[in-house]
Amino acid sequence: MNIVVCVKYVPDAQAGRGFEADHTTDRQGVDGLLSELDEYPVEEALKLAEATEGTVTVLTMGPEDAADAIKRALQMGADQGVHVCDDAIAGSDAVATSLVLAEAIRKVGDIDLVLTGLASTDGSMSVVPAMLAERLGVPQVTFASELSVEEGTVRIRRDSDVASETIEARLPAVVSVTDVINEPRYPSFKGIMAAKKKPVETWTLADLGVDASQVGLDAAWTTVESVEARPPREQGEVVTDEGQGGQALAEFLASRKFV
Amino acid sequence: MSEVLVLVDHVEGAVRKSTAELLTAARRLGEPSAVLVAAPEHADAARESLGRYGAEKVYRVEAPEVREHLVAPLVDVFANLVERTGAAAVLLPSDPDGNEVAGRLAVRTGSGVITDAVDVQPAEDGAGVRTVQSVFAGSYTVTSLVNRGTPVVTLKPNSVPVEEAGGEAAVVEEAVDVSIPEESLAARIVQRSEKQQTGRPGLTEAAIVVSGGRGTGGDFGPVEQLADALGAAVGASRAAVDAGWYPHAYQVGQTGASVSPQLYVAAGISGAIQHRAGMQTSKTIVAVNKDAEAPIFELVDFGVVGDLFTVLPQAAEEIQRRKG
Ligand SMILES: Cc1cc2nc3c(=O)[nH]c(=O)nc-3n(C[C@H](O)[C@H](O)[C@H](O)COP(=O)(O)OP(=O)(O)OC[C@H]3O[C@@H](n4cnc5c(N)ncnc54)[C@H](O)[C@@H]3O)c2cc1C
Numbered sequence: 256m257n258i259v260v261c262v263k264y265v266p267d268a269q270a271g272r273g274f275e276a277d278h279t280t281d282r283q284g285v286d287g288l289l290s291e292l293d294e295y296p297v298e299e300a301l302k303l304a305e306a307t308e309g310t311v312t313v314l315t316m317g318p319e320d321a322a323d324a325i326k327r328a329l330q331m332g333a334d335q336g337v338h339v340c341d342d343a344i345a346g347s348d349a350v351a352t353s354l355v356l357a358e359a360i361r362k363v364g365d366i367d368l369v370l371t372g373l374a375s376t377d378g379s380m381s382v383v384p385a386m387l388a389e390r391l392g393v394p395q396v397t398f399a400s401e402l403s404v405e406e407g408t409v410r411i412r413r414d415s416d417v418a419s420e421t422i423e424a425r426l427p428a429v430v431s432v433t434d435v436i437n438e439p440r441y442p443s444f445k446g447i448m449a450a451k452k453k454p455v456e457t458w459t460l461a462d463l464g465v466d467a468s469q470v471g472l473d474a475a476w477t478t479v480e481s482v483e484a485r486p487p488r489e490q491g492e493v494v495t496d497e498g499q500g501g502q503a504l505a506e507f508l509a510s511r512k513f514v
Numbered sequence: 515m516s517e518v519l520v521l522v523d524h525v526e527g528a529v530r531k532s533t534a535e536l537l538t539a540a541r542r543l544g545e546p547s548a549v550l551v552a553a554p555e556h557a558d559a560a561r562e563s564l565g566r567y568g569a570e571k572v573y574r575v576e577a578p579e580v581r582e583h584l585v586a587p588l589v590d591v592f593a594n595l596v597e598r599t600g601a602a603a604v605l606l607p608s609d610p611d612g613n614e615v616a617g618r619l620a621v622r623t624g625s626g627v628i629t630d631a632v633d634v635q636p637a638e639d640g641a642g643v644r645t646v647q648s649v650f651a652g653s654y655t656v657t658s659l660v661n662r663g664t665p666v667v668t669l670k671p672n673s674v675p676v677e678e679a680g681g682e683a684a685v686v687e688e689a690v691d692v693s694i695p696e697e698s699l700a701a702r703i704v705q706r707s708e709k710q711q712t713g714r715p716g717l718t719e720a721a722i723v724v725s726g727g728r729g730t731g732g733d734f735g736p737v738e739q740l741a742d743a744l745g746a747a748v749g750a751s752r753a754a755v756d757a758g759w760y761p762h763a764y765q766v767g768q769t770g771a772s773v774s775p776q777l778y779v780a781a782g783i784s785g786a787i788q789h790r791a792g793m794q795t796s797k798t799i800v801a802v803n804k805d806a807e808a809p810i811f812e813l814v815d816f817g818v819v820g821d822l823f824t825v826l827p828q829a830a831e832e833i834q835r836r837k838g
Binding site: 278292349350353373374381382383384385386388389390392393394395396397398400410413414415416417418419420421422423424425428433434435476477478479480481482483484485487488490491492493494495496500501502503504505506507508509511513514 | 525584585586589609610611613614615616617618620621622624625626627628629644648652653654655656657658659660661662663697700701702703704705706707708709716717718722744755762763768769771776777794798799800802806811812813814815816817818819820821824825826827828829830831832833836837
């Protein structure tokens with residue numbers, strides 16, 4: 256089975272995150288890493304590939320540093336990487352991102368399964384997988400908490416707050432997985448050494464036949480007008496329980512009309 | 515005025531509060547038209563409450579294949595309605611299905627899309643809509659203009675105060691018969707099991723949420739006791755969910771539900787950034803934690819440094835006593 260895993264290089268959530276003057280996410284001077292939520296589809300791909308002697312290609316789109324995200328996935332065990340890197344891409348929204356990724360997936364070719372994470376840990380729109388399915392014209396099978404593939408059919412469990420559903424589709428398909436699906440492995444020493452020899456291709460927009468005018472900040476279909484830092488919340492009263500803490504809490508809630 | 519299409523979220527015809535919020539918001543942008551995907555026996559119940567919150571029209575989608583397949587057929591329905599009605603905008607709930615329909619519809623119709631908005635208003639001269647989003651764990655507020663194509667916006671629950679429309683006008687109903695292409699029927703829902711009802715309000719729409727974390731040590735009794743005294747929903751941190759103490763559907767945070775209630779109570783939760791991402795926009799925040807240095811206290815309007823196993827039951831009893 257041939258699997259492509261789409262991964263994203265994101266600013267570390269523990270470090271301060273902010274915006275540039277043009278209202279795009281500040282990606283300079285902030286340490287980045289493979290989005291933690293993208294370790295889950297990598298792990299899932301590796302398990303499927305191990306069971307079927309398939310290949311796992313990791314695909315990312317982003318600045319030069321984004322190669323680190325590919326490296327990490329190769330260290331975990333993926334076979335090869337594709338990095339779409341082009342100055343024109345900076346500031347792309349989900350619509351443009353899905354366009355570039357879809358063309359890259361077509362160029363990789365002969366794919367059974369496209370796996371993605373639940374969301375990126377920065378943009379967090381969760382819409383790119385659905386957009387990819389729309390563009391590729393293949394089934395969308397998203398938010399998988401369990402996944403199995405049998406005889407060309409993928410089957411997942413999708414949970415919402417009111418129901419739990421089992422969904423089936425024929426391959427090829429786009430599948431996004433949640434963070435409860437597995438326990439991602441850490442790269443082993445052997446994995447880290449092996450990753451150094453694995454092939455990584457770098458593609459530009461021209462390689463994909465995507466026109467630069469279709470991507471980037473200027474092509475965005477929505478316009479960010481302003482970005483404001485919220486004033487930090489002011490800390491209210493904090494009391495130490497010396498036997499009356501619960502009473503004090505009830506008192507506070509009553510004073511705010513919650514009782 | 516143009517129509518504004520609103521996707522109805524309901525459980526067997528009982529319309530959810532988030533839909534009332536969408537309809538309230540839609541009235542600012544045009545004439546709300548509710549898009550109701552329901553079995554015939556559930557549609558009647560829904561119609562009345564849709565009218566109460568301002569739906570002037572209800573598009574009934576009864577084709578079972580829309581309910582039996584994931585997302586794609588609903589995109590066909592909306593694409594068809596957008597084209598037919600020349601709608602001014604489309605409003606959807608910001609949950610997985612709503613966001614995915616939004617994304618695909620935007621690609622298909624060449625329209626601007628914003629997900630997880632906390633506010634939506636008409637832009638000047640009726641040229642599109644203006645949205646507000648709260649990002650990076652609530653630390654930034656982003657205002658955007660959406661004026662390309664038919665703006666598609668998903669709105670977070672508890673963002674817009676619900677107002678009844680107050681009109682007497684009868685709701686116009688229209689059955690929608692959209693032919694769904696074969697390729698949209700590719701992802702089939704083969705089995706569906708409803709979650710057991712807890713009798714508590716839904717997590718994302720509740721006015722009050724009481725959440726427990728690792729500090730509960732697996733005993734959610736005190737958390738549920740306080741929740742029930744307050745008529746609240748119960749939430750959980752990922753640590754509590756990962757330990758198997760509470761189902762994933764109740765997880766609050768970046769990879770769980772994002773909540774914005776009037777009151778959020780965090781008990782035995784340290785306040786990691788990924789947890790805060792899901793609750794930081796709550797109006798009032800209260801924490802109970804043994805550790806005075808826990809970062810959650812930076813956010814609170816009121817905090818108790820203490821053991822949740824004594825503080826929560828005492829608070830619950832005092833609340834019950836006051837309620838009489
Ligand atoms: C990609 C990613 C996504 C994530 N998504 C989420 C998410 O959606 N939601 C989420 O919650 N987390 C998420 N996390 C995990 C997050 O980083 C924290 O690990 C988690 O929130 C910690 O849960 P906790 O506060 O319950 O546990 P801890 O951090 O262990 O805190 C437990 C707290 O309980 C207190 N305590 C202990 N005993 C008592 C007692 N008897 N009475 C009172 N207080 C007591 C302790 O002082 C401590 O502050 C995510 C992490 C990653 C990497």
